[in-house]
Amino acid sequence: MNKExxxxxxxxxxxxxxxxxxxxxxxxxxxxTDFAGYSGITQGLGEIAGxxxxxxxxLTFVLSTRIKWIEDIFGGLDKVYIVHGILxxxxxxxxxxxxxxLVLKYVPIYLPLAATYLLPSLYWAVNFGxxxxxxxxxxxxxxxxxxxxxxxxxxxxEFLGLVFIFAALHAFxxxxxxxxxxxxxxxxxxxxxxxxxxxxxxxxxxxxKNRLMKNAVYSILKIEHKKDMWxxxxxxxxxxxxxxxxxxxxxxxYNEKLSKEAHPFSIASKSGSKNIxxxxxxxxxxTKDLEELKVGDKVSVEGPYGRFNFKNQENKNQVWIAAGxxxxxxxxxxxxxxxxxxxxxxxxxxxxxxxxxxGYDFLSLLSSKLKSFRYIPWNSKEKGRRIDTKDISxxxxxxxxxxxxxxxPENFKEDMIEQLTNRGIKKSHIHEEAFNFR
Amino acid sequence: MRFKKLKTTVAIALIIFILVIGSIVIIGxxxxxxxxxxxxxxxxxxxxxxxxxxxxxxxxxxVQTQVQTQQQSQIIFHPMIRTMAx
Numbered sequence: 209m210n211k212e213x214x215x216x217x218x219x220x221x222x223x224x225x226x227x228x229x230x231x232x233x234x235x236x237x238x239x240x241t242d243f244a245g246y247s248g249i250t251q252g253l254g255e256i257a258g259x260x261x262x263x264x265x266x267l268t269f270v271l272s273t274r275i276k277w278i279e280d281i282f283g284g285l286d287k288v289y290i291v292h293g294i295l296x297x298x299x300x301x302x303x304x305x306x307x308x309x310l311v312l313k314y315v316p317i318y319l320p321l322a323a324t325y326l327l328p329s330l331y332w333a334v335n336f337g338x339x340x341x342x343x344x345x346x347x348x349x350x351x352x353x354x355x356x357x358x359x360x361x362x363x364x365x366e367f368l369g370l371v372f373i374f375a376a377l378h379a380f381x382x383x384x385x386x387x388x389x390x391x392x393x394x395x396x397x398x399x400x401x402x403x404x405x406x407x408x409x410x411x412x413x414x415x416x417k418n419r420l421m422k423n424a425v426y427s428i429l430k431i432e433h434k435k436d437m438w439x440x441x442x443x444x445x446x447x448x449x450x451x452x453x454x455x456x457x458x459x460x461x462y463n464e465k466l467s468k469e470a471h472p473f474s475i476a477s478k479s480g481s482k483n484i485x486x487x488x489x490x491x492x493x494x495t496k497d498l499e500e501l502k503v504g505d506k507v508s509v510e511g512p513y514g515r516f517n518f519k520n521q522e523n524k525n526q527v528w529i530a531a532g533x534x535x536x537x538x539x540x541x542x543x544x545x546x547x548x549x550x551x552x553x554x555x556x557x558x559x560x561x562x563x564x565x566x567g568y569d570f571l572s573l574l575s576s577k578l579k580s581f582r583y584i585p586w587n588s589k590e591k592g593r594r595i596d597t598k599d600i601s602x603x604x605x606x607x608x609x610x611x612x613x614x615x616x617p618e619n620f621k622e623d624m625i626e627q628l629t630n631r632g633i634k635k636s637h638i639h640e641e642a643f644n645f646r
Numbered sequence: 647m648r649f650k651k652l653k654t655t656v657a658i659a660l661i662i663f664i665l666v667i668g669s670i671v672i673i674g675x676x677x678x679x680x681x682x683x684x685x686x687x688x689x690x691x692x693x694x695x696x697x698x699x700x701x702x703x704x705x706x707x708x709v710q711t712q713v714q715t716q717q718q719s720q721i722i723f724h725p726m727i728r729t730m731a732x
Binding site for chain 1: 649650652653655656657659660662663666667670671672673674675677678681
């Protein structure tokens with residue numbers, strides 16, 4: 209099964225599971241006449257929005273378990289987190305519309321009645337729902353619209369499990385104590401299954417994942433610090449992890465001055481090497497503290513994750529485009545080109561200035577040595593602008609015959625994907641590394 | 647920026663949610679407060695004798711009891727139950 213088919217299957221499965229309450233409502237629900245009229249329609253839409261929302265909410269926890277077969281379906285953990293984000297946002301929108309549709313039923317009757325409906329009451333079944341909605345708004349607002357520190361965000365995000373428990377309690381209790389209306393046969397069974405899936409997946413991620421996953425222990429062999437970039441080479445204490453270049457790992461440094469939180473970094477060394485090299489740019493709060501690292505510090509490595517490797521594609525005529533620190537996964541891949549003569553690679557690296565052209569000397573040397581590899585550095589400061597597809601087509605010729613690998617800041621990638629698709633390149637021929645998980 | 651479209655959609659949904667829910671709660675509570683203030687004023691007492699008469703006292707007590715019952719029912723009963731009961 210190819211990448212696109214797997215991805216379509218994954219999305220179809222998510223949409224189908226999310227829509228199960230709609231099918232149940234139609235096939236095991238009340239007579240259609242119950243949904244007739246203004247009151248019936250608003251009631252029905254409110255119930256559907258709430259049930260589909262809580263189903264999607266439960267699925268977001270399943271997607272964040274980092275289970276390998278889910279990663280295989282969506283083509284890498286970075287892609288799984290994109291699906292997780294889209295699903296979480298959609299769940300929020302549906303859960304927000306749940307009380308809106310339900311309250312619309314009361315608006316034409318008597319507005320004070322509708323107001324009372326939305327406020328906390330003596331009925332905990334309703335109050336659990338209010339707590340869940342407010343909690344979800346607060347936590348997803350932090351995720352989507354604020355720039356808090358990574359470990360603060362991660363800490364707040366873990367409370368979504370608690371919010372889900374409140375939502376499940378609301379769904380369980382509201383029918384018995386308040387609404388008393390008949391939704392569909394097997395309603396309680398459905399809610400029990402969805403609640404169990406969500407709570408088990410969340411509990412696994414929070415309490416069991418780190419214990420069950422055998423993280424490899426490495427120690428720092430070498431640290432090079434240049435401007436705001438650190439090149440860190442690590443050697444395994446025992447068995448090394450089996451990785452491919454272009455993949456990424458979660459790294460936790462055991463240094464008392466650094467956060468114990470695991471952070472994702474692209475691997476910059478070639479497939480199957482005993483040692484792992486990562487290159488880190490001081491972009492966030494954590495990476496700025498890396499100057500505290502010492503040779504010999506222990507490191508816990510989880511992974512590898514991701515499917516960003518040039519050998520995964522049949523087309524051997526490839527263009528690699530990196531921006532800034534996005535060059536790191538390509539540095540490991542180019543080391544394998546000597547043993548992969550069938551590939552024809554053109555690597556474009558755009559950076560703000562000469563100092564940010566990481567690996568310039570090594571890549572220039574390799575370019576002069578290998579016929580199958582061409583290195584095209586792009587100094588934006590000198591050129592006065594960022595590279596675009598017109599520049600690339602002038603060097604690489606017909607772009608439609610090639611596969612594209614992109615890595616760099618999100619806005620750069622989005623811009624590049626838009627330009628490439630405008631030039632008729634199919635999205636299935638564009639492969640990107642999404643290392644920004646938030 | 648990752649999730650650009652999603653962020654915009656979520657932001658719009660949040661604004662709609664705050665506007666709809668906020669206006670229903672505020673207007674509803676204001677209306678409820680107005681209704682509570684208006685109901686007792688329907689009693690017009692023209693003179694002290696009338697006000698002290700057993701009939702007026704009975705009427706006043708009835709209205710007060712009605713208002714209290716209404717206030718209590720708003721606190722105790724959830725609208726879904728009241729709609730079903732009606």
